[in-house]
Amino acid sequence: IDESEKIGDYSAADYALYTQLNAKRYLPKFRKIKEKKMTFNWAAFFFSPYWFFYRKLIKPGIIFMTVAFCISIISTPALVEFVEKVEPLMNQFAAMETQADADLVLSQFAEAYTPVIIFMAINFIVNLIAGFVANPLYKKYCVSSIKEIENLTDRKGSMAIILRKGGAAPLYALLAVLAENILSSIVSMFM
Numbered sequence: 687i688d689e690s691e692k693i694g695d696y697s698a699a700d701y702a703l704y705t706q707l708n709a710k711r712y713l714p715k716f717r718k719i720k721e722k723k724m725t726f727n728w729a730a731f732f733f734s735p736y737w738f739f740y741r742k743l744i745k746p747g748i749i750f751m752t753v754a755f756c757i758s759i760i761s762t763p764a765l766v767e768f769v770e771k772v773e774p775l776m777n778q779f780a781a782m783e784t785q786a787d788a789d790l791v792l793s794q795f796a797e798a799y800t801p802v803i804i805f806m807a808i809n810f811i812v813n814l815i816a817g818f819v820a821n822p823l824y825k826k827y828c829v830s831s832i833k834e835i836e837n838l839t840d841r842k843g844s845m846a847i848i849l850r851k852g853g854a855a856p857l858y859a860l861l862a863v864l865a866e867n868i869l870s871s872i873v874s875m876f877m
Contacts, residue, residue, distance in 0.1 A: 687709060687713065693716050693717055694720055695829070696832050696833075698713055700848065701713055701716055703845060703848045705828065706852055706854075715727075715821045716821075716828075719825050724818065725818075726821075727816075727817050727818075727820035727821050729820075730816045730817050730819075731814065731816060734754070734817075734820075735747045735751040735816070735862065736862055737820065738823075739858040739859045739862040740856060740858060741827070742855050743823055744858070747858075750812070750816055751866060755866065755869065755870075757808055757809055758870070760805075761805035764805060767798075767801070768798050768801065768802050771798035772799075775791055775798070778791050828852075831851060
């Protein structure tokens, strides 16, 4: 890491202190963001909303968790209906004798599967958005945290606080998973 390199208003060393073990992953992405190039975060794509909590981005984490939870609540009746429709279709599929029977069963299966595909597509789009916004949001969070710390202390003291405040928060991600499971259990009792 070139400590004298500036990425925006702060040095690469400040970002490296803040991102800690993941500096090699995030510094190139922060450089691309500075150059107005798009970046994509695969971890945020696959593990949204938990990645946001893991990186201490609480507000975006809550937003993505709320969206995912709403999609889950809305899609649950469609998934239950799909399972109820597919079970008899599987029995029909095993007992069919002609191509016309197979075509009928497959068309009924496709009809039952359509709502599931729609909800999967919506979930995919939300995760895609998370993947694209994750790095810029994380860089913005790093900048605001570093700025806040440097305004409060001298350079030596700020380095220690940046190191302490930066990095990841696996406990936040774990708490988010726990909160989502508890909320899902409560909602399922009323459905």
